[in-house]
Amino acid sequence: MNSQADSALIHPVILCGGSGTRLWPVSSRAHPKPFLPLIGETTLFEQAVARVAASAGFADPIIVAGAQHCDAIIAQMHGAAHQIIVEPAARNTAPAIALAAARLPEDAVMLVCPSDHHVADTAAFQAAALAAANLAREGRLVSFGITPEHPETGYGYLRRGAALKHGYEIAKFVEKPDLETAKTYVASGDYSWNGGIFTFQAGTLLKELARHRPEMAEQVKAAVAKGRNDGAQFHPDPERFSAIAGDSIDYAVMEKTDCAAMVPADMGWSDIGNWAALQDALRAGDEGKTDDDGNTARGEADFDQCRNVLAFSDGPRVSAVGLEDVCIVVSGDEVMVTSRDHAQRVGKLPGVTNLRSFTK
Amino acid sequence: MNSQADSALIHPVILCGGSGTRLWPVSSRAHPKPFLPLIGETTLFEQAVARVAASAGFADPIIVAGAQHCDAIIAQMHGAAHQIIVEPAARNTAPAIALAAARLPEDAVMLVCPSDHHVADTAAFQAAALAAANLAREGRLVSFGITPEHPETGYGYLRRGAALKHGYEIAKFVEKPDLETAKTYVASGDYSWNGGIFTFQAGTLLKELARHRPEMAEQVKAAVAKGRNDGAQFHPDPERFSAIAGDSIDYAVMEKTDCAAMVPADMGWSDIGNWAALQDALRAGDEGKTDDDGNTARGEADFDQCRNVLAFSDGPRVSAVGLEDVCIVVSGDEVMVTSRDHAQRVGKLPGVTNLRSFTK
Numbered sequence: 001m002n003s004q005a006d007s008a009l010i011h012p013v014i015l016c017g018g019s020g021t022r023l024w025p026v027s028s029r030a031h032p033k034p035f036l037p038l039i040g041e042t043t044l045f046e047q048a049v050a051r052v053a054a055s056a057g058f059a060d061p062i063i064v065a066g067a068q069h070c071d072a073i074i075a076q077m078h079g080a081a082h083q084i085i086v087e088p089a090a091r092n093t094a095p096a097i098a099l100a101a102a103r104l105p106e107d108a109v110m111l112v113c114p115s116d117h118h119v120a121d122t123a124a125f126q127a128a129a130l131a132a133a134n135l136a137r138e139g140r141l142v143s144f145g146i147t148p149e150h151p152e153t154g155y156g157y158l159r160r161g162a163a164l165k166h167g168y169e170i171a172k173f174v175e176k177p178d179l180e181t182a183k184t185y186v187a188s189g190d191y192s193w194n195g196g197i198f199t200f201q202a203g204t205l206l207k208e209l210a211r212h213r214p215e216m217a218e219q220v221k222a223a224v225a226k227g228r229n230d231g232a233q234f235h236p237d238p239e240r241f242s243a244i245a246g247d248s249i250d251y252a253v254m255e256k257t258d259c260a261a262m263v264p265a266d267m268g269w270s271d272i273g274n275w276a277a278l279q280d281a282l283r284a285g286d287e288g289k290t291d292d293d294g295n296t297a298r299g300e301a302d303f304d305q306c307r308n309v310l311a312f313s314d315g316p317r318v319s320a321v322g323l324e325d326v327c328i329v330v331s332g333d334e335v336m337v338t339s340r341d342h343a344q345r346v347g348k349l350p351g352v353t354n355l356r357s358f359t360k
Numbered sequence: 361m362n363s364q365a366d367s368a369l370i371h372p373v374i375l376c377g378g379s380g381t382r383l384w385p386v387s388s389r390a391h392p393k394p395f396l397p398l399i400g401e402t403t404l405f406e407q408a409v410a411r412v413a414a415s416a417g418f419a420d421p422i423i424v425a426g427a428q429h430c431d432a433i434i435a436q437m438h439g440a441a442h443q444i445i446v447e448p449a450a451r452n453t454a455p456a457i458a459l460a461a462a463r464l465p466e467d468a469v470m471l472v473c474p475s476d477h478h479v480a481d482t483a484a485f486q487a488a489a490l491a492a493a494n495l496a497r498e499g500r501l502v503s504f505g506i507t508p509e510h511p512e513t514g515y516g517y518l519r520r521g522a523a524l525k526h527g528y529e530i531a532k533f534v535e536k537p538d539l540e541t542a543k544t545y546v547a548s549g550d551y552s553w554n555g556g557i558f559t560f561q562a563g564t565l566l567k568e569l570a571r572h573r574p575e576m577a578e579q580v581k582a583a584v585a586k587g588r589n590d591g592a593q594f595h596p597d598p599e600r601f602s603a604i605a606g607d608s609i610d611y612a613v614m615e616k617t618d619c620a621a622m623v624p625a626d627m628g629w630s631d632i633g634n635w636a637a638l639q640d641a642l643r644a645g646d647e648g649k650t651d652d653d654g655n656t657a658r659g660e661a662d663f664d665q666c667r668n669v670l671a672f673s674d675g676p677r678v679s680a681v682g683l684e685d686v687c688i689v690v691s692g693d694e695v696m697v698t699s700r701d702h703a704q705r706v707g708k709l710p711g712v713t714n715l716r717s718f719t720k
Contacts, residue, residue: 025679302709302710302711304702304705304708304709305702305705313695315693316690316692316693316694316695317693317694317695317711318695318696318697319385319694319695319696319697319706319709319710319711320696320697320698321696321697321698321699321702321703321705321706321709322698322699322701322702322703322705323686323697323698323699326683326686326697328695328697330676330695332676333675333676333677334676334677334679335673335676335677335678335679335688335690335695336678336679336680336681337678337679337680337681337683337686337688337697338680338681338682338683339681339682339683341682342664342665342681342682343681343682345664345665345681345682346679346681348664349662349664349679349681350662350679351662351677351679
């Protein structure tokens with residue numbers, strides 16, 4: 001492990017959690033979202049790694065993931081240096097991040113990134129990371145505040161507080177709002193999306209975790225102390241780690257600490273949280289081919305009197321007629337058709353959970 | 361050929377024309393609509409033949425079809441006696457029907473039926489056929505007037521005229537109306553759908569054709585005179601038949617003759633002219649499995665917050681989310697999704713006509 005970390009470097013910590021079932025049938029437990037080429041020719045994981053390349057001044061990444069993801073990670077690192085911390089169980093983001101922090105020097109600046117988000121503007125991302133690192137070195141725990149592009153109801157929001165030299169204090173964390181509230185947030189200019197991207201020094205994070213969730217901090221410490229190295233993989237002690245009551249880093253630390261800060265980031269970000277979000281990202285990048293009526297194709301497709309339709313197919317041709325705001329997805333022996341408005345429900349379908357279908 | 365026809369028998373003439381491309385991708389030029397099991401376990405053609413079974417008092421059927429359909433016809437007759445008149449070219453219904461008439465005794469009562477329609481109530485069909493036969497023996501050319509079940513804009517209408525002993529005169533033939541007009545037709549009770557089913561004596565039909573389209577009548581007569589028998593198949597002379605200017609029986613004869621009549625037929629009829637019509641027929645018969653929200657499945661399907669959705673698949677599971685009035689069809693390597701309102705447009709898709717698709 002990188003025990004002589006150059007404190008000028010930023011240490012990427014890439015989280016591979018979540019099942020991505022709302023992108024079923026393309027994404028599934030067997031084929032998780034980070035490791036699929038959903039936008040462009042590379043996977044979301046490969047893109048997350050490329051954004052924190054050594055050439056841009058980042059340290060080798062630490063990847064926190066379940067054992068079931070290690071083969072995909074190793075394959076998609078393409079031989080680049082990295083470390084994997086293999087979670088014995090999924091316990092949400094706070095324990096995952098604390099594991100990485102416990103493996104780094106106290107003064108190491110961590111940049112915590114999900115592995116399954118999309119960022120269109122890498123330069124803006126890296127600039128925000130540098131600003132966040134400066135705040136982190138002043139003892140702040142920093143959230144990326146994503147400039148909202150529309151009144152999204154699926155994200156949490158951050159309200160900007162007093163200005164700091166390299167960013168802002170966070171006046172308030174806001175849960176997912178209803179549409180009317182989201183509209184006022186976007187109109188005000190004071191709110192950002194909480195993108196789940198964080199920067200802090202390892203020691204600061206562990207200290208604040210110990211203050212607000214002392215039991216979790218102890219359990220992580222013990223799991224790391226009793227863990228074992230296996231080449232580039234580190235295995236925390238399963239018994240101790242599994243005993244942790246999981247929680248998100250927002251709930252466990254960020255919303256409780258007095259040291260929270262944010263950096264604004266206007267970088268074409270999306271969590272690609274459902275098919276409508278993927279459609280938007282494809283259209284914005286024209287990674288699919290988008291026609292004058294806003295219809296986007298991945299694979300062969302024909303649109304007749306359609307508006308704002310996504311056709312995403314791994315083989316069969318898709319022909320769409322007289323539809324508006326619909327996503328059509330063909331993958332293997334599954335065909336899924338959803339209205340954009342209902343795209344959030346896809347993760348609950350019988351096909352995802354292997355429930356019995358309605359059959360003739 | 362049945363030259364000693366029992367004039368008490370009704371002679372079914374089953375027309376196999378049309379490509380059925382509005383039911384693409386299931387139906388296509390290679391797999392035409394009449395020969396597919398779209399409703400129930402048997403094909404529309406098999407059902408058309410079963411409705412005019414010998415056991416119900418019908419003569420052996422005459423089938424008028426192109427050469428490309430003969431293999432399917434022979435297979436789907438399952439050894440039952442029949443004759444095929446092989447059209448050298450497609451020239452619409454008037455020449456096809458005239459061919460059959462020219463092969464029958466003058467006093468033979470013909471019952472002309474498309475091979476690709478659906479009739480839910482066979483007993484009602486047969487009762488209407490008997491009434492129509494009585495009118496035919498009085499020298500009438502009889503259309504089946506289908507009791508309209510909704511204000512359909514895709515069909516022509518017949519306005520009922522003066523009562524006859526076994527039916528009605530036809531006061532007027534009406535082209536496909538707009539929706540408002542169709543509503544007034546249905547509300548009035550005076551209008552029926554023109555179902556494309558006809559009954560007349562062979563001699564009456566040929567006499568009226570000679571009166572209103574003398575050239576066509578001569579050409580058919582010559583094509584039959586110069587034709588050749590080949591077992592159960594009769595081949596009209598190709599050169600003479602191909603020279604005919606094609607026309608429908610409605611335009612060529614029914615709308616011009618003074619002898620037109622109609623019999624009312626309330627028999628659960630549909631021309632299955634597009635996916636919305638097939639959906640309605642499946643739902644009415646519950647041949648697919650229909651849930652409380654009006655969603656119908658052929659093949660494995662799941663519906664989540666959907667209303668009035670058809671999922672018709674030859675293999676892959678279909679999952680539909682948040683859709684209303686949509687037909688989803690999966691066949692081979694084609695996936696077609698249409699709103700019910702636009703179902704008529706399916707026959708013009710690039711996939712049907714083998715145009716190039718919009719491809720990423």
